[in-house]
Amino acid sequence: MSKMKHGFFLLTIVIAGMAMSNSYHLQLLTFIGINTLLALGLNMLMGYAGQISLGHAAFYGLGAYTSAVLSATMNWSPWLALFAAIVLTTLVAFLVALPMLKLSGYYLGMGTLGFGMIVFILIRQWSTVTGGDSGLVGIPALSLGPLSLASGKAYFYLVWAVVLMCFVICERVVDSRVGRALRAIHDGEHVAAAMGIDTSRLKVGVFVLSAVFAALAGFLYAHLVSFISPNSFDFLVSVRIVTMVVIGGMASIWGSLLGASLLTLLPEWLHVFTDYEMVVYGLILMTIMIFLPQGLTRGLLDLYEQSRTIYRRPATSQEPTANR
Amino acid sequence: MNSSEPITGTPQPLLRVKSVGKSFGGIQALCNVTFEVAPETIHAVIGPNGAGKTTLFNVITGAYEPEDGQIVYENREIQGKKVHEVVAQGIARTFQNVELFGSMTVLENVLVGRHVRMHCGFLGAIGRWPRVRNEEREARDYAWELLEFVGLEKMAHHRSADLPFGWQRFLEIARALATQPRLLLLDEPASGLNAVETQQLGDLLLQIRSRGITLLLVEHDMDLTMGISDRIVVLHQGRRLAEGTPREIQCNDAVICAYLGSDEDMRGLS
Ligand SMILES: Nc1ncnc2c1ncn2[C@@H]1O[C@H](COP(=O)(O)OP(=O)(O)OP(=O)(O)O)[C@@H](O)[C@H]1O
Ligand SMILES: [Mg+2]
Numbered sequence: 285m286s287k288m289k290h291g292f293f294l295l296t297i298v299i300a301g302m303a304m305s306n307s308y309h310l311q312l313l314t315f316i317g318i319n320t321l322l323a324l325g326l327n328m329l330m331g332y333a334g335q336i337s338l339g340h341a342a343f344y345g346l347g348a349y350t351s352a353v354l355s356a357t358m359n360w361s362p363w364l365a366l367f368a369a370i371v372l373t374t375l376v377a378f379l380v381a382l383p384m385l386k387l388s389g390y391y392l393g394m395g396t397l398g399f400g401m402i403v404f405i406l407i408r409q410w411s412t413v414t415g416g417d418s419g420l421v422g423i424p425a426l427s428l429g430p431l432s433l434a435s436g437k438a439y440f441y442l443v444w445a446v447v448l449m450c451f452v453i454c455e456r457v458v459d460s461r462v463g464r465a466l467r468a469i470h471d472g473e474h475v476a477a478a479m480g481i482d483t484s485r486l487k488v489g490v491f492v493l494s495a496v497f498a499a500l501a502g503f504l505y506a507h508l509v510s511f512i513s514p515n516s517f518d519f520l521v522s523v524r525i526v527t528m529v530v531i532g533g534m535a536s537i538w539g540s541l542l543g544a545s546l547l548t549l550l551p552e553w554l555h556v557f558t559d560y561e562m563v564v565y566g567l568i569l570m571t572i573m574i575f576l577p578q579g580l581t582r583g584l585l586d587l588y589e590q591s592r593t594i595y596r597r598p599a600t601s602q603e604p605t606a607n608r
Numbered sequence: 609m610n611s612s613e614p615i616t617g618t619p620q621p622l623l624r625v626k627s628v629g630k631s632f633g634g635i636q637a638l639c640n641v642t643f644e645v646a647p648e649t650i651h652a653v654i655g656p657n658g659a660g661k662t663t664l665f666n667v668i669t670g671a672y673e674p675e676d677g678q679i680v681y682e683n684r685e686i687q688g689k690k691v692h693e694v695v696a697q698g699i700a701r702t703f704q705n706v707e708l709f710g711s712m713t714v715l716e717n718v719l720v721g722r723h724v725r726m727h728c729g730f731l732g733a734i735g736r737w738p739r740v741r742n743e744e745r746e747a748r749d750y751a752w753e754l755l756e757f758v759g760l761e762k763m764a765h766h767r768s769a770d771l772p773f774g775w776q777r778f779l780e781i782a783r784a785l786a787t788q789p790r791l792l793l794l795d796e797p798a799s800g801l802n803a804v805e806t807q808q809l810g811d812l813l814l815q816i817r818s819r820g821i822t823l824l825l826v827e828h829d830m831d832l833t834m835g836i837s838d839r840i841v842v843l844h845q846g847r848r849l850a851e852g853t854p855r856e857i858q859c860n861d862a863v864i865c866a867y868l869g870s871d872e873d874m875r876g877l878s
Contacts, residue, residue, distance in 0.1 A: 453734050460733035460744070461719075461726045464712070468720045471709040478669060478703075480695030480787050489730050583677025 286455060290448065297444045301437060310436040312552060314508060318501045319441035319544035323528035324450055324537065325497025330526070331534035332458060333490045334470035335385065336393050339400025340498050340525050345407055346373050347499025348506040352423045355507075357413070358375030359541040362426050366503050370496055377495035378488065400522050407514045419513030426507050443504055445543075450497060454537050457493070466490055467535070498525075520562060527565045530572050579599055620823050622682065622791055623668070629676035630660075630667055637663040637675070639846040643780050645791070645839075650813060650823045652833045654857075655843035656867060661826040662704055664843070668824075669701050670694040681791070696724050700789035702780040704796045704826075710769035714760055714779055717768050718751040721786030754782040758812065769801040774805040781812070791822045798829040810836050834858065842866070 304310050322344060329335050347369045354365035384395045407414050414420060425434035426442070433442050457463050462463065468476040469483050477483050506512050524547055532543025611807055619643035626632055632636040637660045645651045655662050666672045668679055670691040675726055679687045684693055700721075709717050726747055732740040755761040758778040765773060769781060784792055794813075798806045812831050827833045833840065834854040842849040842857060844866045851855060 340777055344697075456736060457730060457733045460736075460740075460745075461723055461728045462730055462733045464716055464720050467712055467716075468709045471711055472707055473673070474691075475703070475707045475709070476720070477691040478671070478695065478701055479720050479783065480692045481720070482690075482692045493730060 290452065292581065293448060293451070297441070297448070301440055301444075304437075304440070307333050307436045310440050311508075312438045312548065314443050316541075316545050316548045317440075318505050318508070319525075319528060319548050320447050320541050321450055321497050321501040321504070322449075322525045323532060323540035323544045324454055325494035325501075326525050327494075327529045327532070327534065327537065327540050328454060328457065328466075328497070329490050329494040331536065332463065332527050333466040333487060335487060335491070336391050336526075337396040337494070338519075338522050338526065339396035339398070339403070340494070341517045341519070341521035342400040342403035343373055343498035344502040344505070344521065344525075345497040345514075346376060346495075348512050348517065349407060349420070349501025349502075350499075351503045352420050352506045352512055353413055353560060356420060356423045362424060362503075362507055366500075369499050369503055373499035374492055375483045377492040381488040381491040385484060385491060394459060397519070398521075400519060404514060404518050407517065414514075417514060419511055421511045423506050423510045425510065426437070439508055443508075445522070446500065446504065450500075451537060458537070462486065470535075515558065519567075523562070523565055527569055530569055572597070619647060620683070621645055623824070624680040625664070625668070625677070626680060627677040628664075628667060628674045628679065628687075630663055630672055630674045636846050638667065640676070641843065641846070641848050642677075643841045643851055645822060645824060645849060647790075647822050648817060648820055649838040650817055650825055650836050652825045652827060652837040652840040652854075654827065654830075654833060654840060655849070658845075659843040661843055662688060662795055663846075665701060665795055665826065668694075668793065669699060692724070695787055695789075698788070698790040699793065700784035700787040700791075701793040702777075702784050702795055702797060704799070706773070706776045706780055706800075706859055708768040708776055708780060708783070710767070712768060713765050714768050714771065715748075715751055715755065715764040716781060717783050718754055718786045721783035722747040722750060724736075724787050731753040748794050751782075751786060754785050757785070757815075758782045759808075773799050777801060777809070778806075778812070781816075785816070785821075789821060791824065792816065793824045793826075795826045796828060797825070798827055806832055 300313065301310075304313065322340065326337060326340050329337055350369035350372050351362060351365040354360040354368055355362045360368070373569065380396075380399055384392060384399070387395050408416055410416070411418075426439070427433055431438075433439050458466075465476065465481045465486050468479065468481060469486065473483055502517075505516070528543035528547050529540065530538030530543070530547055532541065550564075610630070623645040625641055625643050625645075628638055628641045629636070641664065643661070653664060655661055663672065667674045667687070670686065670689050670693070673688050677687070681694075681697060681699060684697075686697065686699075689697075709720060712720070726743050728740045728743055752761065752764070755764055758781060760771075760775060760779055760782065763775065768776065771779060777800065780796065781792075781794070783863050792814050797813075798809055799811060806829060813823060813825070813836055825833065825837065834857075837854055839852070840854055840857045841851045842860075849866055850860045850863050
């Protein structure tokens, strides 16, 4: 079942890659892939474990800047730089998560928000290394041995191969001891603990996982555009990632793809959008929360199923044998 | 019969509650509570509403730290340990108001109970190497067996929140059993059950005891409690009022008085 889904996914990527000749479209699809990674990571944290992060752009930036600085300024191989970026992100996420995940609800939101701002300010102010507001140029293109990934098409395949890999990773995590424990924490943290789940440890774990996904996305972004500046990693970006998850649906791996696609394409299609981006995200978030709290994917599926069952005879349901 | 010394001739107690005290603000929920639970017995804790029964469970399982006294389990002091560590040591519980993982299936709920006896972490989940797969397969077999044991195997793939209430109680027991406890704490497992289900529950609890698991049972249904318990401790306003066999408790004046003073159901107590 899931093999078939992945095969179909792979086929779609290959066909899209072959059919696509317009480099603008290819780049758009590549961006969708990168945003999908961001949404996927945050969805593991928000959708499955039920913990919010309003500072995920920080890890996105951490991945992008670590790799960019190491490869552009210090001439490291980008792949080595990627490795360093992942190690650093893991470390930072771990240190941030330890005190932070003791918080919950609003406080966790505020805490991660603050963390995102600190990283953003660091990137802007530490100009000797990061280039500050004027950004960092000359980030090398990627290559795999003799194979150059500089072309739009090659990069498109690379990004989507990574997305597919991360899909598989998420599906495996969700369908495991760890994934069940995460969902249990979401359903009731103290009950989860009473079943023997070390809740703080798992929350730290999933926070690190989602941060690493964001760093990976940052790496892919930096080497795609070859120039990065702090604005690509500000608060608005964190909100955008949250919006992608909410639109696609919490705890829906494939929903992340939908959320990322919509939020990548909408600003391209509606240019007015760019001036009022924050307002539009706010509106989207509110509308979805009120009308489709399960997200667009689940919401549409539910609507579909409702419309089907209306025409069917009501099934004889088992009556509860006792009242509460 | 108000005796606190252990019955002679019985083996080492599995659990010892030693002069435990716990208060919430001004309310003394538990005060100097002492009793022992012998292995492989059903030990009931009864008392009127607000007597401190649930608080006692929360103290034993590590959800609350007692202000005074010790909880000794298998000769080790466990008060102050984290909740999940206590489970790993072999103490499992159910809740007074059924607390299942509502978004998960019946089978998944039991599998969560199995968590503490498994090892797979994030890397194992991603890698799915043979050890992880074996572990997962064993856990599923174990969970299926438990579902059959409580009679819920046909509902395995239903969302737990969709089960009739009575079945949710049985599922909660199966989930607790999945942690492979030596001591199982049940907080009013019969409340909300109909007569037939209560009968089934009684049989189930006896079967659990015969599997070598010790039960600590908080229950208001006196027919059930008197019928299956080996020993009973009575709490009243946070204090131990009496302890003894069901027969002894039934004719204890202090107990009858305490129950008369409250608007509790007196069924089976006279
Ligand atoms: N978390 C808490 N905060 C404040 N007071 C509490 C808390 N938990 C329990 N209490 C108080 O402690 C006392 C004992 O409560 P507990 O829930 O242990 O009683 P119980 O014997 O389980 O009663 P019931 O039969 O109604 O379940 C009550 O007065 C209750 O109000
Ligand atoms: Mg209670």
